[in-house]
Amino acid sequence: GAVVSQHPSWVICKSGTSVKIECRSLDFQATTMFWYRQFPKQSLMLMATSNEGSKATYEQGVEKDKFLINHASLTLSTLTVTSAHPEDSSFYICSAMGLGGASPLHFGNGTRLTVT
Amino acid sequence: GQQVMQIPQYQHVQEGEDFTTYCNSSTTLSNIQWYKQRPGGHPVFLIQLVKSGEVKKQKRLTFQFGEAKKNSSLHITATQTTDVGTYFCADPPTGNQFYFGTGTSLTVIP
Numbered sequence: 474g475a476v477v478s479q480h481p482s483w484v485i486c487k488s489g490t491s492v493k494i495e496c497r498s499l500d501f502q503a504t505t506m507f508w509y510r511q512f513p514k515q516s517l518m519l520m521a522t523s524n525e526g527s528k529a530t531y532e533q534g535v536e537k538d539k540f541l542i543n544h545a546s547l548t549l550s551t552l553t554v555t556s557a558h559p560e561d562s563s564f565y566i567c568s569a570m571g572l573g574g575a576s577p578l579h580f581g582n583g584t585r586l587t588v589t
Numbered sequence: 590g591q592q593v594m595q596i597p598q599y600q601h602v603q604e605g606e607d608f609t610t611y612c613n614s615s616t617t618l619s620n621i622q623w624y625k626q627r628p629g630g631h632p633v634f635l636i637q638l639v640k641s642g643e644v645k646k647q648k649r650l651t652f653q654f655g656e657a658k659k660n661s662s663l664h665i666t667a668t669q670t671t672d673v674g675t676y677f678c679a680d681p682p683t684g685n686q687f688y689f690g691t692g693t694s695l696t697v698i699p
Binding site: 507509514515516517519522530532566568570577578579580581582583 | 624630631632633634637677679681686687688690692694
């Protein structure tokens with residue numbers, strides 16, 4: 474089956490630093506990847522859609538300069554949280570859609586970010 | 590962004606009882622997907638419904654797509670502790686977004 478690997482699983486960083494989260498599709502090529510943020514006991518909130526070789530599409534209210542997304546290849550997308558603050562602490566999950574836009578989504582295991 | 594509403598938000602049931610979650614959209618959906626997220630885990634795809642009025646079963650789980658394709662339901666018969674988690678419906682992308690419903694968190698009391 475399709476596997477999406479997300480690293481790191483958890484990270485603790487100091488306020489003001491930047492954190493990079495990687496999302497890789499291991500056995501398929503992902504033209505589109507989605508990045509979600511999930512607060513405790515809440516739903517998955519779409520942050521941005523990442524398409525290989527083009528700029529990401531951000532949802533309203535998500536700061537593109539703060540959450541940098543790069544989808545440089547068909548198997549890798551990265552999310553960098555720049556100048557992190559405690560309010561950025563959350564569970565970040567990536568998901569991938571294969572070639573041709575085939576559903577369903579395959580999710581990474583998520584990254585628990587804690588900013589102190 | 591648009592969001593599909595789910596009710597209830599939380600549900601506690603005694604093991605062996607049935608459980609149903611409902612998903613409602615203000616717009617007509619081309620199809621709908623259901624996912625399950627265990628506590629501390631990531632969402633896992635359960636099923637996709639495409640046709641109006643479609644009903645699909647997976648063991649104790651029954652999924653239904655409304656005639657107008659604006660609502661869907663997931664029914665679990667005789668819940669077990671392994672059913673614990675949050676169930677999300679999702680509106681597969683039209684364009685470049687993939688939105689999830691608000692989710693229903695299921696707790697099963699042994």
